[in-house]
Amino acid sequence: MKWLTAGVRRASTKASTHGISTNKTPLIRNILLASGSAAIATLSWKYYQINDSQTELSREYFTKYHISKKYAIDQNHFLVQLTPLKPQRVNLWKEMNSSKLWSVEVMQPQIMVVRNYTPLPLKIDDNNSVEVLRDGENADGTLTFYIKQYTQGEVARWINRLPLGHVVELRGPFVEYEFPENVDEVKRDRSFLWGNQDNANSNFKYQPFDILFFTGGTGIVTLLQMTLTESPFRGKIGVYHSCRSLSELGPLHALLTKLEDNKRIELRINESKEKYTSFRSNATALLKSIPPPYPYNGTEPFKTVNSKLEPVQALVCGPDGFISTVSGPIYDTTQGPIKGILGSLGWNNANVYKLS
Numbered sequence: 386m387k388w389l390t391a392g393v394r395r396a397s398t399k400a401s402t403h404g405i406s407t408n409k410t411p412l413i414r415n416i417l418l419a420s421g422s423a424a425i426a427t428l429s430w431k432y433y434q435i436n437d438s439q440t441e442l443s444r445e446y447f448t449k450y451h452i453s454k455k456y457a458i459d460q461n462h463f464l465v466q467l468t469p470l471k472p473q474r475v476n477l478w479k480e481m482n483s484s485k486l487w488s489v490e491v492m493q494p495q496i497m498v499v500r501n502y503t504p505l506p507l508k509i510d511d512n513n514s515v516e517v518l519r520d521g522e523n524a525d526g527t528l529t530f531y532i533k534q535y536t537q538g539e540v541a542r543w544i545n546r547l548p549l550g551h552v553v554e555l556r557g558p559f560v561e562y563e564f565p566e567n568v569d570e571v572k573r574d575r576s577f578l579w580g581n582q583d584n585a586n587s588n589f590k591y592q593p594f595d596i597l598f599f600t601g602g603t604g605i606v607t608l609l610q611m612t613l614t615e616s617p618f619r620g621k622i623g624v625y626h627s628c629r630s631l632s633e634l635g636p637l638h639a640l641l642t643k644l645e646d647n648k649r650i651e652l653r654i655n656e657s658k659e660k661y662t663s664f665r666s667n668a669t670a671l672l673k674s675i676p677p678p679y680p681y682n683g684t685e686p687f688k689t690v691n692s693k694l695e696p697v698q699a700l701v702c703g704p705d706g707f708i709s710t711v712s713g714p715i716y717d718t719t720q721g722p723i724k725g726i727l728g729s730l731g732w733n734n735a736n737v738y739k740l741s
């Protein structure tokens with residue numbers, strides 16, 4: 386506001402030095418001065434509001450970030466950290482918590498297209514280690530992404546080639562899926578992420594519900610977002626992850642293992658690099674391990690943390706072929722019927738959601 390006050394003062398000084406009203410009555414002079422100052426103050430305030438608001442990430446306009454860290458995992462996979470040119474006041478990790486699965490759009494300015502990417506609550510240190518952001522921390526709005534580039538792909542390849550410091554434009558956040566949320570529920574502890582003992586989780590107010598999560602390739606980012614973020618998902622998650630090789634996860638693999646060791650997820654992995662570990666060659670065993678859908682009873686008072694996984698919802702996230710095998714094809718604007726593995730086990734459109 387300092388400059389706004391200065392603007393008003395300059396206007397009054399200018400009026401007096403040009404002697405606008407030396408031969409007018411004091412009343413008229415005062416009216417002129419007051420209305421001129423008010424107009425400038427209004428304009429200045431409007432300018433301040435527009436300028437200030439456009440630095441905050443929004444779905445309505447693009448906000449500028451620069452590439453602050455890059456971490457090449459292998460030829461096709463990388464982590465990239467984007468830091469806003471102006472620090473963000475809103476802490477999206479707190480605002481979205483685990484009830485909203487969200488992404489942002491990155492613009493490729495030469496071909497004027499946007500692609501969605503899923504931020505992770507991480508920061509990459511100078512020695513290239515990956516740290517999870519703590520409660521209340523938003524690292525000034527820095528966002529970290531795990532991205533795969535495709536030989537024929539436009540935007541991921543372009544992002545991978547950009548040098549450190551390059552400015553890119555982002556828009557968002559876009560909520561892709563939302564779980565029911567009780568606003569007065571207590572947060573779930575996640576001290577284990579920093580090597581500490583978790584506090585007991587039996588102090589929930591409401592009974593948590595369990596889900597299944599089928600992820601293919603980079604589809605794992607959505608699961609990582611909801612399990613690593615502030616106030617992570619409270620129920621149990623049965624994860625079926627398919628990828629070519631676990632090494633393509635780079636430092637994210639250690640986080641996945643931590644989540645498994647601390648019983649946040651029940652993880653089954655299929656690596657396609659070896660025929661005997663692939664999703665397809667293990668289809669029969671996989672089918673046997675997938676539980677049927679359980680009824681969702683809505684909000685109920687907390688009873689106990691059940692040791693058995695009783696999923697009320699299945700999410701499927703990955704390349705089109707993967708989604709098709711697990712739950713039938715997804716169409717541009719509709720989910721399509723539930724077919725594939727989940728369809729054959731009695732899951733349906735009421736309890737399966739395909740994330741494109």
Ligand SMILES: Cc1cc2nc3c(=O)[nH]c(=O)nc-3n(C[C@H](O)[C@H](O)[C@H](O)COP(=O)(O)OP(=O)(O)OC[C@H]3O[C@@H](n4cnc5c(N)ncnc54)[C@H](O)[C@@H]3O)c2cc1C
Pocket residue numbers: 488500501502503504530531532533534535536537538539540541542561603606703704705741
């Ligand atoms: C909500 C949402 C969140 C997303 N989050 C992430 C994320 O965090 N990380 C990430 O890496 N991607 C993510 N994606 C995918 C991302 O938006 C792009 O689609 C992806 O980066 C490919 O874009 P491109 O411009 O590089 O390739 P395009 O130019 O769109 O594709 C060109 C060619 O690349 C190949 N190709 C592209 N995508 C695939 C694919 N999925 N499987 C196989 N071949 C493919 C095909 O040959 C295709 O013809 C997300 C998508 C959505 C909708």
